[in-house]
Amino acid sequence: MGNFKLTTVEEFEAATNRLLETGAKVGADAWQLRVKNQTPHCKFGEQGVCCRICSMGPCRITPKAPRGICGCDVHGIVARNYLKFTAGGSATHSDHGREICHTLYCSSPDGAYKVKDPEKLMKIAKEWGVETEGKDIYDLAHEVAVLGLEEYGKVFGTQRFLKRAPKHTQEIWEREEIAPRAIDREVSCSLHMTHMGCSSLPEALIRQSLRSGLSDGWGGSMAGTEFSDVLFGTPKPIDTEANLGVMEVENVNIVVHGHDPSLSEMICEYADDPEMIAYAKSKGAKGITVSGVCCTSNEVAMRRGIPMAGNFLQQENVVLTGACEAIVVDVQCIFPALGPLSKCFHTKFITTSPIAQMPDSEFIRFNAETAAENAKAIVKAAIDNFENRKPDLVYIPDMKQKATVGYSLEAIVKTLDGVTNSQVDELGTTKPLIECITSGVIRGAVAMVGCNNPKIRPDSAHIELMKKLIANDVIIVASGCSAQAAAKAGLMDKQAKDLCGAGLKRVCELADIPPVLHMGSCVDISRMMNLVAELAKDSGLNISQLPVVGCAPEWMSEKAVSIGNYVVATGIDTYLGVDPYVSGSDKVAELLTSGIRDWVEAAYTVEKDIDKLGDAMMARIEEKRAALGI
Numbered sequence: 041m042g043n044f045k046l047t048t049v050e051e052f053e054a055a056t057n058r059l060l061e062t063g064a065k066v067g068a069d070a071w072q073l074r075v076k077n078q079t080p081h082c083k084f085g086e087q088g089v090c091c092r093i094c095s096m097g098p099c100r101i102t103p104k105a106p107r108g109i110c111g112c113d114v115h116g117i118v119a120r121n122y123l124k125f126t127a128g129g130s131a132t133h134s135d136h137g138r139e140i141c142h143t144l145y146c147s148s149p150d151g152a153y154k155v156k157d158p159e160k161l162m163k164i165a166k167e168w169g170v171e172t173e174g175k176d177i178y179d180l181a182h183e184v185a186v187l188g189l190e191e192y193g194k195v196f197g198t199q200r201f202l203k204r205a206p207k208h209t210q211e212i213w214e215r216e217e218i219a220p221r222a223i224d225r226e227v228s229c230s231l232h233m234t235h236m237g238c239s240s241l242p243e244a245l246i247r248q249s250l251r252s253g254l255s256d257g258w259g260g261s262m263a264g265t266e267f268s269d270v271l272f273g274t275p276k277p278i279d280t281e282a283n284l285g286v287m288e289v290e291n292v293n294i295v296v297h298g299h300d301p302s303l304s305e306m307i308c309e310y311a312d313d314p315e316m317i318a319y320a321k322s323k324g325a326k327g328i329t330v331s332g333v334c335c336t337s338n339e340v341a342m343r344r345g346i347p348m349a350g351n352f353l354q355q356e357n358v359v360l361t362g363a364c365e366a367i368v369v370d371v372q373c374i375f376p377a378l379g380p381l382s383k384c385f386h387t388k389f390i391t392t393s394p395i396a397q398m399p400d401s402e403f404i405r406f407n408a409e410t411a412a413e414n415a416k417a418i419v420k421a422a423i424d425n426f427e428n429r430k431p432d433l434v435y436i437p438d439m440k441q442k443a444t445v446g447y448s449l450e451a452i453v454k455t456l457d458g459v460t461n462s463q464v465d466e467l468g469t470t471k472p473l474i475e476c477i478t479s480g481v482i483r484g485a486v487a488m489v490g491c492n493n494p495k496i497r498p499d500s501a502h503i504e505l506m507k508k509l510i511a512n513d514v515i516i517v518a519s520g521c522s523a524q525a526a527a528k529a530g531l532m533d534k535q536a537k538d539l540c541g542a543g544l545k546r547v548c549e550l551a552d553i554p555p556v557l558h559m560g561s562c563v564d565i566s567r568m569m570n571l572v573a574e575l576a577k578d579s580g581l582n583i584s585q586l587p588v589v590g591c592a593p594e595w596m597s598e599k600a601v602s603i604g605n606y607v608v609a610t611g612i613d614t615y616l617g618v619d620p621y622v623s624g625s626d627k628v629a630e631l632l633t634s635g636i637r638d639w640v641e642a643a644y645t646v647e648k649d650i651d652k653l654g655d656a657m658m659a660r661i662e663e664k665r666a667a668l669g670i
């Protein structure tokens with residue numbers, strides 16, 4: 041197996057510690073230090089039993105005070121908090137999707153944004169019943185973009201993309217009254233329900249949590265993914281690298297961070313511009329390196345092979361290298377800490393969105409209409425900053441791994457064609473994958489998703505679980521910061537096949553894939569929804585019967601809870617390594633981990649012991665196989 045070796049969490053931590061030493065020299069703060077000041081956390085908050093939605097409170101529930109001033113009990117308070125948390129996530133993902141629809145609306149043949157995948161646009165247009173015959177592709181793009189935008193406020197009916205789900209799933213959503221209507225309506229309705237004096241019945245609040253989640257996964261996020269593909273191309277397998285070592289000491293380093301590819305795509309475009317490269321050289325650099333953090337990094341890695349500097353809890357590290365000329369952010373998961381931190385170095389912290397404005401940043405407003413000039417100004421500002429580097433503060437850990445990324449649903453279907461040598465003659469379907477699963481060569485699949493969280497040693501849960509699963513012939517699809525954890529460790533290197541069980545290893549060799557498939561950013565979990573929908577349709581099974589589970593072992597954001605809700609509501613059991621602030625109510629905990637199974641054929645498992653979490657997932661996969669007699 042040559043000299044392939046995974047990067048261990050210990051090696052990773054040693055590099056981080058070395059960077060923190062640089063930080064200490066310049067008086068920089070870091071999350072590792074702030075965690076100390078914030079722990080132990082507030083018990084009421086942790087259990088979800090604090091309510092401050094009206095000014096008679098705040099009320100917190102204890103054995104001596106079992107009800108708030110209005111009389112709400114602990115179950116109502118915990119469930120209300122859970123729904124609010126979900127709605128925050130649905131709003132965030134969906135608003136990202138809306139921005140993408142708007143970018144599509146701004147596309148033009150000679151503007152900054154073009155239609156790179158007209159085939160996908162045609163497919164969606166047909167799916168939505170839009171006449172395509174003889175239409176100019178940009179007229180069609182604008183028409184479809186308006187329809188996409190209307191999904192947010194449609195007066196009647198439910199989300200258009202729900203039709204992609206198998207019939208059985210659609211029937212469940214109808215029966216349980218959780219088929220999401222207008223996206224904005226589900227978020228508004230959630231905030232209405234959680235207002236003082238509205239719902240305090242846990243069942244009603246959790247049901248709306250599922251519906252709000254579905255408006256994200258099968259609404260806003262799906263729009264985000266689909267229209268990003270139309271604009272920037274549907275990902276295909278592509279080679280890249282991951283971890284801090286992708287930053288290059290002699291180059292101008294621009295780090296893109298956030299979520300919306302409308303910004304990062306343009307930065308990449310202009311960093312590649314010969315005029316800009318010449319300008320960088322005139323300033324004494326060898327060239328320009330763009331790398332990424334968080335989901336926007338996944339977006340440009342999947343489509344352009346732009347290297348991934350790291351995931352969520354690595355964002356401060358990129359500045360601590362002392363070699364980051366600019367960290368350019370749009371929305372979501374951006375530490376406000378980057379402001380003061382960048383002031384300790386020469387780094388420019390450039391915010392670009394009215395939605396995410398922060399102190400100690402330079403605000404260069406980025407608009408779809410003026411994208412080209414905005415992006416150029418940002419790249420130029422980074423280049424101009426190169427000469428301000430303080431050489432004695434520069435240290436880039438020599439640490440990176442190869443990764444093959446870009447496994448959209450389309451790419452997975454194409455790549456797995458021909459893996460089986462038997463009677464499967466329907467290419468362009470998921471049938472070859474189904475055959476690998478039914479024959480037992482692959483036992484099942486796990487969707488590994490979500491963030492890092494200081495409550496868990498960063499990346500360790502992602503990596504340990506993945507290693508365990510692939511060794512047991514379970515194939516992994518990954519997204520978000522989980523995908524980046526895998527890439528940094530080396531699990532997206534094709535040579536990682538040697539860590540797999542015999543069956544999965546054979547599949548990796550035949551299809552020439554790594555055992556952990558990078559499906560994109562967190563809005564791209566909608567790709568996973570489309571994948572399971574196709575698997576169910578092609579196999580004639582219900583989604584809940586497939587030996588497939590979801591897992592977010594280190595999650596932290598509201599978005600992650602929204603995701604969890606739509607994954608479960610789609611019929612996929614979901615495993616969490618961090619508790620979603622519901623331990624204060626046995627009723628709510630019971631609903632989420634078991635009661636909702638009666639509604640949607642799936643539920644949550646929360647288990648903080650990562651080894652046990654892995655065992656539970658494998659046991660579930662085997663249980664589903666046994667039920668199918670395979």
Ligand code: XCC
Pocket residue numbers: 299334335351352372373489490491492520521522561562596597599600
């Ligand atoms: Fe954010 Fe999407 Fe979480 Fe990573 S995984 S920390 S939400 S960047 Ni989405």
Ligand code: SF4
Pocket residue numbers: 091092093094095096097098099107108109110111112117236237
């Ligand atoms: Fe207290 Fe009820 Fe007001 Fe919440 S809504 S703060 S429980 S009085």
